[in-house]
Ligand code: 4AD
């Protein structure tokens with residue numbers, strides 16, 4: 001008999017014999033009847049299995065404990081109890097895998113998020129993480145749909161690279177050299193000739209530079225993949241391995257870039273509201289009573305657009321006591337960003353024209369000689385969710401900046417070629433996928449929106 005997923009069963013008419021497979025969430029009952037809540041991950045909702053106790057072997061029923069995996073054949077009947085439309089009147093139950101109640105860690109509901117982080121291999125079996133990972137999937141799908149519908153090309157950029165796109169020097173080195181016996185040159189430096197690629201390589205911090213090559217040929221591209229940062233930021237908003245979506249568009253100026261970013265993020269949130277209703281309602285009820293309202297507000301509001309200099313003025317005049325000082329030139333901290341978004345404007349803010357010293361080398365330089373055409377999208381509860389810019393299209397200006405920063409050019413020649421051959425105005429941005437998911441799910445720690453978080457001193461699963 002063909003197994004039917006719980007999501008489908010719950011939408012089906014009663015009357016037929018069906019087979020469901022899944023994991024036992026709870027079992028309760030009395031000597032006459034046993035109720036099992038069965039969940040297979042297809043939906044937040046479990047289906048109720050009703051067993052007349054007398055019709056089943058006592059030993060078998062004993063083994064049906066929380067976490068066990070079972071296959072049930074029975075009649076789909078209208079449910080008498082409230083809360084669900086149909087339930088299964090069990091005829092036959094097979095135990096596919098037991099879960100010893102003495103050792104299975106997910107016995108009760110209401111475990112703390114910290115406890116669940118320590119059992120990342122089992123936490124997808126909770127309602128909360130089931131909901132989060134289904135939403136994560138829906139958002140990934142919506143991202144591809146959004147760009148596909150607009151004719152963007154999904155470009156796969158390499159994970160192993162030689163270049164530090166953001167220039168922050170926070171890269172994980174990739175090597176096959178024996179760390180206990182590192183080959184050295186005569187001057188004492190590492191002899192990378194003996195390494196796998198013949199030179200020093202690392203995991204990418206961003207697909208942007210290669211994305212720009214794509215935009216200069218295909219017009220509009222996006223990347224969506226994992227990126228890696230070895231910054232020692234143990235915060236609720238930083239991961240060492242996170243996913244980023246990076247569109248890059250030829251002929252877009254900064255305003256077009258902002259328009260796309262705003263449209264994109266609203267599309268994704270609306271997609272979640274339209275397609276993840278059950279999961280969002282669960283998270284709204286259990287964790288954050290304002291979640292759905294907050295999502296609806298963002299979809300229906302126009303983002304504020306403001307220059308960095310004006311933002312700093314607002315912060316300076318705010319009278320607010322910040323932990324980190326505010327002055328023109330400062331790299332804004334999350335507390336500053338959140339003040340602007342949550343207290344001052346009460347809606348998302350796109351901050352533009354940052355001081356060039358705090359932004360990456362590739363951003364288009366403004367005529368004032370001090371600022372660059374950067375744009376960060378700042379969100380309530382999160383702070384920076386998107387970072388982007390118009391790119392410097394002039395070879396000479398770009399080279400001047402590269403020299404000012406003392407950057408090596410020998411491994412950037414291919415990037416510089418885009419400015420030598422058919423250069424064009426172009427722009428792009430990067431959306432942190434997990435930051436988006438923090439906003440959409442209402443979770444407060446980024447470790448809880450990725451299945452297997454990597455953070456300083458933690459890469460266990
Ligand atoms: O602002 P960032 O560093 O920008 C770039 O990497 C550009 N190359 C993007 C581009 O223009 N194509 O990072 C972009 C976004 C941030 O706004 C943030 O949402 C997220 O990536 N992000 C992180 N998310 C989780 N953990 C970290 N350590 C992150 N660092 C950045």
Ligand code: MG
Nearest residue numbers: 376384386387
């Ligand atoms: Mg940034």
